[in-house]
Amino acid sequence: xxxxxxxxxxxxxxxxxxxxxxxxxxxxxxxxxxxxxxxxxxxxxxxxxxxxxxxxxxxxxxxxxxxxxxxxxxxxxxxxxxxxxxxxxxxxxxxxxxxxxxxxxxxxxxxxxxxxxxxxxxxxxxxxxxxxxxxxx
Amino acid sequence: xxxxxxxxxxxxxxxxxxxxxxxxxxxxxxxxxxxxxxxxxxxxxxxxxxxxxxxxxxxxxxxxxxxxxxxxxxxxxxxxxxxxxxxxxxxxxxxxxxxxxxxxxxxxxxxxxxxxxxxxxxxxxxxxxxxxxxxxxxxxxxxxxxxxxxxxxxxxxxxxxxxxxxxxxxxxxxxxxxxxxxxxxxxxxxxxxxxxxxxxxxxxxxxxxxxxxxxxxxxxxxxxxxxxxxxxxxxxxxxxxxxxxxxxxxxxxxxxxxxxxxxxxxxxxxxxxxxxxxxxxxxxxxxxxxxxxxxxxxxxxxxxxxxxxxxxxxxxxxxxxxxxxxxxxxxxxxxxxxxxxxxxxxxxxxxxxxxxxxxxxxxxxxxxxxxxxxxxxxxxxxxxxxxxxxxxxxxxxxxxxxxx
Amino acid sequence: xxxxxxxxxxxxxxxxxxxxxxxxxxxxxxxxxxxxxxxxxxxxxxxxxxxxxxxxxxxxxxxxxxxxxxxxxxxxxxxxxxxxxxxxxxxxxxxxxxxxxx
Amino acid sequence: xxxxxxxxxxxxxxxxxxxxxxxxxxxxxxxxxxxxxxxxxxxxxxxxxxxxxxxxxxxxxxxxxxxxxxxxxxxxxxxxxxxxxxxxxxxxxxxxxxxxxxxxxxxxxxxxxxxxxxxxxxxx
Numbered sequence: 179x180x181x182x183x184x185x186x187x188x189x190x191x192x193x194x195x196x197x198x199x200x201x202x203x204x205x206x207x208x209x210x211x212x213x214x215x216x217x218x219x220x221x222x223x224x225x226x227x228x229x230x231x232x233x234x235x236x237x238x239x240x241x242x243x244x245x246x247x248x249x250x251x252x253x254x255x256x257x258x259x260x261x262x263x264x265x266x267x268x269x270x271x272x273x274x275x276x277x278x279x280x281x282x283x284x285x286x287x288x289x290x291x292x293x294x295x296x297x298x299x300x301x302x303x304x305x306x307x308x309x310x311x312x313x314x315x
Numbered sequence: 316x317x318x319x320x321x322x323x324x325x326x327x328x329x330x331x332x333x334x335x336x337x338x339x340x341x342x343x344x345x346x347x348x349x350x351x352x353x354x355x356x357x358x359x360x361x362x363x364x365x366x367x368x369x370x371x372x373x374x375x376x377x378x379x380x381x382x383x384x385x386x387x388x389x390x391x392x393x394x395x396x397x398x399x400x401x402x403x404x405x406x407x408x409x410x411x412x413x414x415x416x417x418x419x420x421x422x423x424x425x426x427x428x429x430x431x432x433x434x435x436x437x438x439x440x441x442x443x444x445x446x447x448x449x450x451x452x453x454x455x456x457x458x459x460x461x462x463x464x465x466x467x468x469x470x471x472x473x474x475x476x477x478x479x480x481x482x483x484x485x486x487x488x489x490x491x492x493x494x495x496x497x498x499x500x501x502x503x504x505x506x507x508x509x510x511x512x513x514x515x516x517x518x519x520x521x522x523x524x525x526x527x528x529x530x531x532x533x534x535x536x537x538x539x540x541x542x543x544x545x546x547x548x549x550x551x552x553x554x555x556x557x558x559x560x561x562x563x564x565x566x567x568x569x570x571x572x573x574x575x576x577x578x579x580x581x582x583x584x585x586x587x588x589x590x591x592x593x594x595x596x597x598x599x600x601x602x603x604x605x606x607x608x609x610x611x612x613x614x615x616x617x618x619x620x621x622x623x624x625x626x627x628x629x630x631x632x633x634x635x636x637x638x639x640x641x642x643x644x645x646x647x648x649x650x651x652x653x654x655x656x657x658x659x660x661x662x663x664x665x666x667x668x669x670x671x672x673x674x675x676x677x678x679x680x681x682x683x684x685x686x687x688x689x690x691x692x693x694x695x696x697x698x699x700x701x702x703x704x705x706x707x708x709x710x711x712x713x714x715x716x717x718x719x
Numbered sequence: 720x721x722x723x724x725x726x727x728x729x730x731x732x733x734x735x736x737x738x739x740x741x742x743x744x745x746x747x748x749x750x751x752x753x754x755x756x757x758x759x760x761x762x763x764x765x766x767x768x769x770x771x772x773x774x775x776x777x778x779x780x781x782x783x784x785x786x787x788x789x790x791x792x793x794x795x796x797x798x799x800x801x802x803x804x805x806x807x808x809x810x811x812x813x814x815x816x817x818x819x820x821x
Numbered sequence: 822x823x824x825x826x827x828x829x830x831x832x833x834x835x836x837x838x839x840x841x842x843x844x845x846x847x848x849x850x851x852x853x854x855x856x857x858x859x860x861x862x863x864x865x866x867x868x869x870x871x872x873x874x875x876x877x878x879x880x881x882x883x884x885x886x887x888x889x890x891x892x893x894x895x896x897x898x899x900x901x902x903x904x905x906x907x908x909x910x911x912x913x914x915x916x917x918x919x920x921x922x923x924x925x926x927x928x929x930x931x932x933x934x935x936x937x938x939x940x941x942x943x944x945x
Contacts, residue, residue, distance in 0.1 A: 205563065212562035213571050220577040226585045229426025234570040303563070379908055387843065388830045389771055391728075393873050395830075446938060616832040616843035617925065625939045629929035632939075636932075679776040682826075688775060721860070724824055724847040725872050746824040748859070753901040757824075757849060757857040770826050797856050 203249045204306035207242065207266065211299045214238045214273045218292040221280060228280050235277035242270045257312065262305040265298040272298075322532055324454060329540020330547070331457030334466070335599030336416035337409065337506035337663075338548045339592065340656045343566040343575065345499045346555030348492070351475075351483030354549055356500045358484050360507025361545030363703075365538055366696040367671065370678050370689070371513040372533035375520035378683035382517045383613040385677045395614050398673075401666040403607055406511050408659035410603045410642045414440070415652020416596030419569040420589050433646035440600050441639045445632070449522045449621040452605065456598035463547055463595050465587040469579045470550035473557045480553065494717035498661070501711045505663035507548070508700070510670035511606040518609040522620060530687065554579070569653055608635040657715075664711045667704030675701065722805040732762055732795075733807070734814040740793065743808065745770045747794070757797050765792035793817045822906070824859075832909045833864065833898075835916035842921050844910060845869040848897065861897040862910075864921045868895060890923040 214235060221231040246266050253259055272291045279288045345353035375381055380388070387395040417436045418429030443452065489496045516537075525533070555566065558575050566572045576584030605621060611634045612619035618628040625632035646652065675697050678689040689697070724746055732740045744766035747759040761769060768777050769792070795817060801809045810817075822828070824847060833841040846863030866885055871878025885892055898919060904911040916922050933939040 205565065206567075208563040209565040209567070209571075212559070212564035213574070215562065216558075216564065216574040216577065217570075220574060220581075220585065223577075223581050225577060225581055225583075226573075227424065227426065230423045230570065230573070230585075233426060234573075237568065237570060384832070389826075391825070391830055391872070392725075392845065392869055396873060445936075616840055618840045625933050625936075626929045629925050629933045632933055633928050636936075676771050676773050676776065680772045681775055682772050694776075720852065721848055721850050722857075723863075723868070724849055724859075725829055725845065725863075725868070728825060728829075745826065748822050748824050750822060755822075755859040755900055755903075757859075761823075770823065772826060798854075802851060802857070803853075 200249065200253050201306070201310050203245055204302070204309060206245050207249070208299070208303060208306060210238045210241050210245070211269060211295070211302060214269075214276070215292070215296060215299065218276060218288065218295070222285060222289060222292070228283070232277050232280045235273055235280065239270060239274045239277065242266070242273065246270070253309070257309065259305070262302055265301040269295050269298040269302075318532060322535060325532065325536035326540045326543070327461065328453055328457035329536060330543045331460030331463070332453075332598050332602060333541070333544025334460070334463045334547050334551070334591070334595045336412050336592070336596050336652065336656050337502075337509070337660050339551050339595070340566070340572070340653060341499060341502045341506045341660055342548045342551040343555045343559075343572050345503060346552035346557075347559035347564060347566045348499070349489055349496060350556045350560050351480050351553065352487060352489060353496070353499055353503060354480065354483035354552060355486045356503040357507060357545055357548045357552065359703075360504045361541055361548070363504075363508050363696065363700045364512070364545075365541045366693055367508065367513055367674065367700065368516050368541055369534055369537040370674060370693065370697075371517035372520050372525070372537060373530060373687060374677060374683065375517045376525040376529045376533060377527055377685065377687045379521065380683060381521055381609070381613050382514060382673070382677065383610050385680075385683060386673045387614045387616075389676060389680070390673060398669045399610065399614060401669045402510060402514075402610060405659060405662045405666050406603055406607050406610075407638060407642060408655055408662065409509070409511065410600060410607070410638065411645050411650070412652050412656040412659055413596045413600040413603060414642055415646050415650075415655060416569075416592055417600065418646060419652060420593035420596065423570060423573050424586075424589050424593075429652065430647050430649050433643045437639045437643040440597070440604065441636060443601055444604055444621070444635050444639070445625060447621070449519065452601045452621065453519060456594070456601050459594040460598045462587065463591045465576070465580075465591060466547055466550040466554060469576050469584075469587075470553040472579055473554060475553050475557060494714060497710065498714040498717070501664045501707050501714055502657060502660035503548075504703070504707060505660040505667070505711070507545070508667060508671075508704075509663060510667070511603050513670070514606040514609055515602045518606070518613070518619075522622065527687075551575075567653070604635045604639050607638050608632075661711045661715045664704065664707040666708070668701060668708055671697065671700050671704055720803065722802055727802075727805060727808065730806070730808055732760075732800075732810060734810040734812065734817075736813055738814050740810060740814050740817070741791065759797060760795045760800055761792060762795060763792040791819065793819060827906060828862075828910065831906070833862070833921070834909050834911055835914050835919070836912075837916075839916040839922070841912065841914075841916045841919065845872070859900045861899055862903070864896040864898065864919075865924075866892075866895065890927040892920060892923055894920075896920040896923075 217226070217231055217234045217238070220226045250259060250263070272295050276288055276291050279291070342357065345356070371382055374385060378385065386398065414433065414436055415429060418432035421427070421432045422429045520533070554575050558578055559566065564571060573585060573588050576588050578584070580587060608631050609619060611617070612628065612631040617630045619631040620628060645655065675694070677683060678693065678697065681688060727743055729742050729744070731742055734740050741763040743760055743762055745761035746757050747761065748755050748757050768774060795810065799811050801811050828844055829847060830843050832843050835841055842864045844862050845865060846868035847859050848861040848863065849857040850860045851857035867878045867882045870881040896919060898912060898914060902912045902914050904913050917926065
């Protein structure tokens with residue numbers, strides 16, 4: 179390989195890196211939803227500090243907004259994303275609310291949101307699997 | 316009796332000082348993303364490290380030269396300077412990452428962000444260097460670091476499928492995400508085979524006045540210390556594989572990593588992680604600051620010893636003072652320590668040929684080592700590490716871009 | 720005249736006929752009371768091996784290749800070296816008259 | 822004795838084993854037909870950087886006149902002061918007077934001793 183090509187390689191790779199695929203974005207979303215779940219469960223057991231819980235949920239909330247804004251552009255065409263769109267919007271909102279409930283130490287309301295979050299997470303996971311199957315084809 | 320005590324202490328300090336933000340972050344990401352599949356990288360890195368650490372100690376004990384002393388003498392100033400630039404830049408980034416790790420640990424404990432902690436933390440690290448002695452840093456920090464054994468207990472309690480763990484010890488290709496897999500493998504090797512550890516260890520042998528009678532002890536300390544340390548890295552990987560992977564959680568940020576033991580130790584998991592990181596990164600920050608100061612002082616032939624008053628080795632003290640203060644700046648500017656960690660681990664791999672290459676010559680030098688020269692096994696290991704490190708140095712940067 | 724050894728190190732050496740001989744890799748000296756006199760200059764890549772004290776490393780390779788000279792090394796006595804221009808050291812003899820060390 | 826392997830870049834220590842830096846250069850003297858002999862060992866700064874590139878050597882000379890101890894001359898130790906050459910090169914000399922550790926002293930005085938708990942040179 180010539181030196182010139184070697185020099186171009188990293189540049190090419192950097193460009194290739196710019197837009198993560200839909201699968202990768204779905205992985206990130208699932209990762210953050212899972213984070214919210216683990217953080218929530220730990221807080222309900224009173225084993226993590228309030229401030230940490232609130233900050234982590236806020237971080238999760240912001241990261242989800244970041245990723246989902248780019249997601250629907252990256253989706254392959256011909257996929258019905260309405261259901262996942264609403265599930266995602268709802269869970270993002272819920273996570274934001276949960277962060278506030280931590281401050282109020284309102285465990286029952288927090289529990290309810292966490293449960294609905296977990297059911298939304300299932301919808302998102304099913305959707306991710308269907309996309310992966312589509313991209314593999 | 317005294318020797319047994321020294322031996323035990325030596326192994327304990329190696330174990331307590333093994334984990335730091337690099338090994339924890341890379342192992343955690345590997346476990347969360349690929350399950351046990353990257354265990355082989357920790358195994359390989361640890362085996363290489365055992366040999367290299369043993370050689371570092373042997374060179375010091377026999378020749379009374381540290382690696383840096385010998386490198387400057389044999390290879391001359393221009394080569395030394397070239398290595399100095401590479402090693403110091405990488406070690407500096409690792410120091411930033413460790414200080415960030417301390418800051419992050421304090422952040423999750425108190426809720427106050429790590430940029431606020433950056434300056435106080437570096438001042439405390441500096442104060443330890445300024446006032447402390449070598450044995451205080453080596454033993455004190457490492458004893459605190461023993462809290463990291465909680466990762467091993469967690470892994471044990473999680474009761475992993477040991478046959479799967481065993482098959483992870485052999486390299487295999489993943490079905491998808493090959494770039495990320497490669498990047499993590501490179502970073503794990505960079506985190507395991509960390510050159511600063513070798514400079515620190517060989518300088519420590521001089522500070523502790525080792526002589527030929529320590530050769531056997533050196534062998535035992537390096538073998539068992541690094542093996543147990545490697546087990547701790549593997550434990551982090553196993554814990555994350557079981558705690559995060561089923562939920563699809565990836566470890567991209569520090570607050571996510573903090574959740575790794577909250578399920579297995581409901582009551583203490585969070586705090587065990589926070590204090591493990593706090594003490595492990597604190598110990599590592601001290602060791603790296605010392606290693607950088609040693610590198611300069613030995614390479615240029617200044618007075619150096621952590622046991623001297625700062626005014627008796629002014630340039631040595633000056634180097635660590637400056638380095639520690641500058642390392643706080645990126646953190647104050649809110650540079651993400653996890654990003655710095657991943658970058659510095661990949662860069663460590665890239666600079667490994669510079670760090671390890673000289674070993675092949677120095678460890679075969681009859682003037683330095685006489686009959687204690689490397690045998691063919693050690694030489695083969697060094698040769699293999701050099702070959703691996705050349706490959707790593709070529710692929711690490713592209714992988715950093717694609718996988719990181 | 721004065722010269723610096725550290726700057727002569729690695730300098731290319733030409734023989735009396737202008738033919739290239741190699742680079743200076745080592746200076747062999749003898750201590751004689753308070754004085755330290757240069758006896759000879761080692762020129763060529765094998766001298767580098769000497770300088771890095773790497774014979775134990777190279778010898779097995781050499782044995783495996785079954786060659787006597789992988790590289791050349793010349794030991795040039797001080798009388799045969801002209802350092803009057805330290806940037807361009809020259810030999811006073813021809814390359815073919817040089818002694819191979821070892 | 823091989824000068825590059827056994828002398829150059831070796832650590833120098835004074836009578837009291839105080840580190841004086843490393844031998845960064847060796848000066849030889851010779852005539853048309855006289856055997857070259859070593860006259861001085863060079864220490865530090867300009868002679869060191871010149872080994873990487875002559876321009877760096879000049880830069881180092883200039884900078885050393887602007888900052889720090891502002892030495893006028895390069896540190897060179899006569900070869901006759903060499904006592905033994907072993908693991909280190911032992912010199913029959915006082916480090917402080919030789920100029921080899923001017924920077925060490927300067928940094929100690931101007932920076933280290935001004936920081937709390939830095940200790941002071943006078944206590945010896």
